Amino acid sequence: MPLPKAELHLHIEGTLEPELAFELAARNDVQLPYGDTDALRKAYQFEDLQSFLNLYYELMAVLRTEQDFADLANAYLARAAAQGVRHAEIFFDPQAHTKRGVELGTVVEGLWRALERSQADHGISTRLIMCFLRDDSAESAMETLRAAEPYLDRITGIGLDSAEVGHPPVKFREVYEAAAALGLRRVAHAGEEGPPAYITEALDVLGVERVDHGLRCVEDPALVERLVRERVPLTLCPLSNVRLRTVDTLADHPLPAMLDAGLMCTVNSDDPAYFGGYAGDNFDAVRSALGLDRERLRELARNSFLASFLEDDEELRAR
Ligand code: ES4
Ligand code: ZN
Secondary structure, eight states: OOOOEEEHHHHHHGOOOOHHHHHHHHHTTTTOOSSSSSHHHOOOOOOSHHHHHHHHHHHHHOOOOOOHHHHHHHHHHHHHTTTTTTEEEEOOOOOHTTTTOOHHHHHOOOOOOOOHTTHHSSSEEEEEEEEEEEEEEEHHHHHHHHHTTTTTTTTEEEEEEEEEEEEEEEGGHHHHHOOOOOEEEEOOOEEESSHHHHHHHHHHTTTOSSEEEGGGGGGGGHHHHHHTTTTTTEOHHHHHHHHHTSSSHHHHHHHHHHHTTOOOOOOOOHHHHHHHHOHHHHHHHHHHHHOHHHHOOOOOHHHHHSSSOOHHHHHHHHH
């Protein structure tokens, strides 16, 4: 039995496996510039975050209808359940869809079709987190937030993702203030490729409750001390870091040192269809590459529930 865990850093668009991509392409009459699933899989060689994002956005062309988004989410939930995931806080990128003519309502209603049945069908409780593309404008993010108002009963929080360097958190100050006023929870990617100062800014300017990745905090001892003191959860994604060359090899990943420093780390899958594994695969990989013992793995699993947006009673039921 895999360890029960919560997944807190998961882009639903990043769960699009090649087989489903081709199935949806055929269903929607979309041409993909790859002959077959093997040819597509061969394109999964990334130099950095941007080289991955290029493919990630390109493949989204196959997602067009509510049923496509429901199928995508159901496929993820089934895989996650098999790996011990009991709760999933799922990111989605509305602007990546609205900019190609797919309405926000199509995305949210489609995902919801799967999510509202998730507890019964897969034994997984869920939350939805709407992410803004940080390489798009703050105005576009604000328009997206306004467009999401009819769906806020289904959306727990907001996040910030896509190309990090050159797009500091402060760019989205007003959007995060408006989201807070609407009662939305706040997270943001920071310190994946961007500098430690972006982590500080995400905390101080955006008021985030968790930092997605946050890996580069290790370069700033004063920041590490603060994150420990304030018990700020970090949603680390070890296999993602290897595939996007944020770390050289998994054996070089700072996770053990981060846990030893007292940081509240969690292990997550990010874009599992692209990076070689789901949540359980990430746990297995850090266990074997970094020699984490049973107690450390239990700590990571416990942290995942503590850092989740579940209420206390729901949290106890999930773990
Ligand atoms: C992402 Cl790994 C990563 N980083 C930033 N933005 C993203 N969107 C999807 N995956
Ligand atoms: Zn991510």
